[in-house]
Amino acid sequence: MNQQWITFANAVKELYKKEYVPLHEPTFDEKEVEYVTDCVKSGWVSSVGKYVDRFEKELAEFTGVKRAVAVVNGTAALHIALKVAGVQPNDEVFMPSLTFVATANAASYLQAIPHFVDVSEETLGLDPIKLEEHIKDIGEMKNGQLLNKQTGRVIRAVVPMHTFGHPVDLDPLIELCERYNLVLVEDAAESLGSYYKGKHTGGLGRVSALSFNGNKIMTTGGGGAILTNDDKLADYAKHITTTAKIPHRWAYEHDEIGYNYRMPNINAALGCAQLQKVPTFIEQKRKLTETYANLVSSLDGVTLFKEPANTKGNYWLQSLRLEQTISRDAILEFLNENGVMSRPIWTPMDELGPFQNMPKADLTVTKRLKNSLINIPSTSLEVK
Known part of the structure; x- marks a missing residue:
């Protein structure tokens, strides 16, 4: 060398x-120790406690969205984001091939089909120009839906991923989604604190996903969050990530298949301290x-x-x-x-x-x- x-x-x-x-x-200091110690002393360390609600509220305020739903990791956040966005089994989902495997896994959990597209040299994220060229080549609109002529499947959503925290060129993607009736689901796992034309990433799609893994810009140990400006989607996401349990003082009734994806209170305590920094x-x-x-x-x-x-x-x-x-x-x-x-x-x-x-x-x-x-x-x- x-x-x-x-x-x-x-x-x-x-x-x-x-x-x-x-x-x-x-990077940790006394604030994380203070909040986590308070959580431990309260006895509420699992999925119920004041720090979960606080973290969701402060995260929504920081990112400029109406609602945030805290979950166990970024992959779970992306899985639920795609589900509440309406992705169905056998749907195709446009996403970059150059991404972390969670993006493709999350679609696969729903029995949907990842459909890989190219990225831009300038952003390292999904290239809207090449995506439009590809749609014109393989797509056709039928009954208000974009179909893949080669497979006959509905193409339901587009998932741009903000690589290493650098925002994708979102305006042309938003226009493309409107024209072809596609749902924009942002994979913002790496981009907390990143802005596109003055707007925080994760707030421009119908719904988005964040990650707070130990190596991210901030961490909750293990954790993630779903962001959206749609109260109904947020309520649904919160419901199915807490095992779809119907609220009741003692009864255990569940109205659909749910997921045990809720962020523990002790992780949210760590997140509250980290978010301030x-x-x-x-x-x-x-x-x-x-x-x-x-x-x-x-x-x-x-x-x-x-x-x-x-x-x-x-x-x-x-x-x-x-x-x-x-x-x-x-x-x-x-x-x-x-x-x-x-x-x-x-x-x-x-x-x-x-x-x-x-x-x-x-x-x-x-x-x-x-x-x-x-x-x-x-x-x-x-x-x-």
């Missing part, structure tokens, strides 16, 4: 004051971006991914784009062996065993990004 990369690795370790730098770690976390990440921009400027054939126009991203994960002349795997091996944890972007969904036979569009950009994008340490850090 040449001296440029040795210098870069040493600079990252010096930045974090560590001999081994993880990709992303949560998200603006600070993002400020620190944006400063980190400036620092990395300086470090990366000395690397030949490498660029640091920057937020697209008309957006303000949370920079959850810092991303490097490598020119084709640079071996992605060689860089990953060198960085990981030298104390700087790094990883490739996900294996595209259409290449995974469970999804290889699913319908798909041209995925030229997806394949190119697969071999050229890596993530480097991104923990929130006060950078001077």
